[in-house]
Amino acid sequence: MRVLITGAAGMVGSKLTARLMRDGVIAGQTITDIELHDVVTPETPLHETIRVKRHRGDLAAEGAAAALVSRRPDLIFHLAGVVSGEAEANFDLGYRVNLDGTRLLFDAIREAAYRPRVVFSSSIAVFGAPFPDTIPDDFQQTPLSSYGTQKLMSELLLTDYTRRGFFDGIGIRLPTICVRPGKANKAASSFFSGIIREPLAGQEALLPVPRSVLHTHASPRSAVNFLVHAAGLDGHAVGPRRNLTMPGVAVTVGEQIEALARVAGNNVVALIKEQHDETIWAIVKNWPTRFEATRARQLGFVAETNFDDIVKAHVEDELGGRM
Amino acid sequence: MRVLITGAAGMVGSKLTARLMRDGVIAGQTITDIELHDVVTPETPLHETIRVKRHRGDLAAEGAAAALVSRRPDLIFHLAGVVSGEAEANFDLGYRVNLDGTRLLFDAIREAAYRPRVVFSSSIAVFGAPFPDTIPDDFQQTPLSSYGTQKLMSELLLTDYTRRGFFDGIGIRLPTICVRPGKANKAASSFFSGIIREPLAGQEALLPVPRSVLHTHASPRSAVNFLVHAAGLDGHAVGPRRNLTMPGVAVTVGEQIEALARVAGNNVVALIKEQHDETIWAIVKNWPTRFEATRARQLGFVAETNFDDIVKAHVEDELGGRM
Numbered sequence: 001m002r003v004l005i006t007g008a009a010g011m012v013g014s015k016l017t018a019r020l021m022r023d024g025v026i027a028g029q030t031i032t033d034i035e036l037h038d039v040v041t042p043e044t045p046l047h048e049t050i051r052v053k054r055h056r057g058d059l060a061a062e063g064a065a066a067a068l069v070s071r072r073p074d075l076i077f078h079l080a081g082v083v084s085g086e087a088e089a090n091f092d093l094g095y096r097v098n099l100d101g102t103r104l105l106f107d108a109i110r111e112a113a114y115r116p117r118v119v120f121s122s123s124i125a126v127f128g129a130p131f132p133d134t135i136p137d138d139f140q141q142t143p144l145s146s147y148g149t150q151k152l153m154s155e156l157l158l159t160d161y162t163r164r165g166f167f168d169g170i171g172i173r174l175p176t177i178c179v180r181p182g183k184a185n186k187a188a189s190s191f192f193s194g195i196i197r198e199p200l201a202g203q204e205a206l207l208p209v210p211r212s213v214l215h216t217h218a219s220p221r222s223a224v225n226f227l228v229h230a231a232g233l234d235g236h237a238v239g240p241r242r243n244l245t246m247p248g249v250a251v252t253v254g255e256q257i258e259a260l261a262r263v264a265g266n267n268v269v270a271l272i273k274e275q276h277d278e279t280i281w282a283i284v285k286n287w288p289t290r291f292e293a294t295r296a297r298q299l300g301f302v303a304e305t306n307f308d309d310i311v312k313a314h315v316e317d318e319l320g321g322r323m
Numbered sequence: 324m325r326v327l328i329t330g331a332a333g334m335v336g337s338k339l340t341a342r343l344m345r346d347g348v349i350a351g352q353t354i355t356d357i358e359l360h361d362v363v364t365p366e367t368p369l370h371e372t373i374r375v376k377r378h379r380g381d382l383a384a385e386g387a388a389a390a391l392v393s394r395r396p397d398l399i400f401h402l403a404g405v406v407s408g409e410a411e412a413n414f415d416l417g418y419r420v421n422l423d424g425t426r427l428l429f430d431a432i433r434e435a436a437y438r439p440r441v442v443f444s445s446s447i448a449v450f451g452a453p454f455p456d457t458i459p460d461d462f463q464q465t466p467l468s469s470y471g472t473q474k475l476m477s478e479l480l481l482t483d484y485t486r487r488g489f490f491d492g493i494g495i496r497l498p499t500i501c502v503r504p505g506k507a508n509k510a511a512s513s514f515f516s517g518i519i520r521e522p523l524a525g526q527e528a529l530l531p532v533p534r535s536v537l538h539t540h541a542s543p544r545s546a547v548n549f550l551v552h553a554a555g556l557d558g559h560a561v562g563p564r565r566n567l568t569m570p571g572v573a574v575t576v577g578e579q580i581e582a583l584a585r586v587a588g589n590n591v592v593a594l595i596k597e598q599h600d601e602t603i604w605a606i607v608k609n610w611p612t613r614f615e616a617t618r619a620r621q622l623g624f625v626a627e628t629n630f631d632d633i634v635k636a637h638v639e640d641e642l643g644g645r646m
Contacts (some may be wrong), residue, residue: 069619125554138463140461142482143482144486146483149479149483152479153479153480156476157472159465159472163467237481240451240467241465317342
C-alpha cells in the first residue's frame, strides 16, 4: 500500500503521518511507501520498513500534482489547504490553494487513469447560518465564507469525480479540533482550545464569549481516527453522497470548563479569565452548534462521547500524561 | 444602461435580446448599448436607438472575459453554457465552459473593480434524488450530474463574489422550459415539449414515459420574464442566499395532454403516440417533480399558473396565434 498525504506538515497531517508510521498498516494492508507533501518540508522520523519520500512545493504549480500521483498511490489523504481566516484575508490565495490545488490533484488522478481511494478533509464551514438547534445530515449547504465556499466546491468535485469513476472519494467534514496543541492564533475559534491548553500548562487564558456558547468539538486524535477510518470504508456502503459530517462532542463553554475542573482541578480552572470580546462574539454567535452526524456514526466513525475525554486525550498526547 | 448577454445566440438568449430590443428599458433605465456574446455570432436585427455589438468566441479563452467587460456593462446576463447531455458526454468541455467560463467572467468583473448586477441562469439540476413530493427552497443541493455540479459550483462563486462586493449577483434556477421551439433533440426531457409542439404543427409525437409523470414547466416567455425581473431586483431584499428556485407549473404528462386538448382539440392530441422508452424513463423517474419556490414568488417572480397558458404562449409566440 502506497500512501500520499498532502498538507502533511500541518497539525493533523503530522499526527496522521505518525499514526501510519506506528500502525504500519491501513485499510487492512501493509504500508510500503508514504509520500508527504506540503509547502514546507514535513518533518518525518525514519522508519524501518516504510519508504518515506518528502516533497516540498505548491500543489497548484504546473506539473506538481501530476508528479505527486506519478507513482500511483493507492490511498491519498488530501489535507492541504489554507485556513479560514487566511482564505478570507487573501482571496486569490484561498481559491488557488483550496480550490485550484484540489482540482489539479483530482485531475492528475483522473489523467493517471487508475482508481485510488481519496480522503478529503472538508469542514463544517460548508454550512451557513441560520441554523436549527441540531443540524441534520441533509441540511442545505450555504457557506458564508470563501473558505466554506472553496471546501464545498471541492466536495462537489469529489462527488462528481467519484460518480464518474475517476477515483473513490470520501470527504469528511471536520468539526472544530480541540484541544489544538501549540500556541494561540488569531482564529476566532482559538479560545476553545486556549481555555483548556493554557491553564493545563500553568498559564492564564482569556475567555471572550459567554459560557452559554454551544459548540461541537473533536480531539486531534479523533480527527486522525476519522481519516484512518475513511481510508478503509466500503464505497458502496457510502453511496452517491460522498461527503460526511463527522461526529463530535457538543458542549457549552461552561461544560468545557467543568470538564477541565474534573480532570485537572479548580486551581487550573482559576487561570481562565473572562474578558468579553465583541468582535469574536459577533463571529462565534453565527457558528453552527450541534450536528446529528447520523450517517457518519452508522458508517462507524467514532468521536469522544464527553469533553472530559477530550481533555484527557490532550494530557496524554501532548503533555505526556502530566499536568 | 449597458447590457451584456453571454450565450446570446441560444434559445433563451435570443428571446431575451428580442425582448430588450422591444422594451428599450430594463430595471427602470433606458438601454443604450447591448453587447451579445456566443460561440456563434448572434443573429440580431438592427435597432434605431440601441447600439448593438456582437462578439463571437470562447468565453474561457485567455483575455476573452476581460475584453467583454472592458466597457463596464451595468447589467450582465450570463446565460452561456453547454447543456446537460453535452456536459455528461464531454467531461472537459463541460467543466471548461460551465465552470471555467463562469469563473473567468466573474474574475474579469472583479478585476475591473466595479459592481454590476449579474444575472446567472442556473438550473434545478443542482438538486439530486431522492426528493420529497414538493422540494422546498432550503432543500440540500446534491447534484447527480456533471452539469448540475458545474451549475452549483457557479452558484457558489456567485454568492461568494457577491458577499465580497465584487458584483451584485442573482442566480435563477430554471425549471424545464416548455414548450421549447425548434426541433426535437436528444435530451431526455425533449418529449415534454415534443408532445405539444409536434401535434400543434400537424406532426406525430412519441410519448416515452407514463402519463403519471409529474414535472414542473415554465414557458420560454416566463424564462425571459424571470431574467428581466432578476435584473431589477433589490439585492438587499434577496439577502445573502443569492440563488433562487424559479416557480413553474407542476403537471403530469396526462394533464399536459388534457391542456393541449382544451386549447387545440382532440384531433391534435390524437397525434401523440405512446411508445415506452426504458432508457428515457430510467432518467426521468429520478427527476425532481414539484418546487415550492416560495422565496422567488415573494420576490415577485411570476410564472404561468396552468398548462393551458403554456400551450397558448407557444401558439402566440411561435405560431403567430395560428394552429
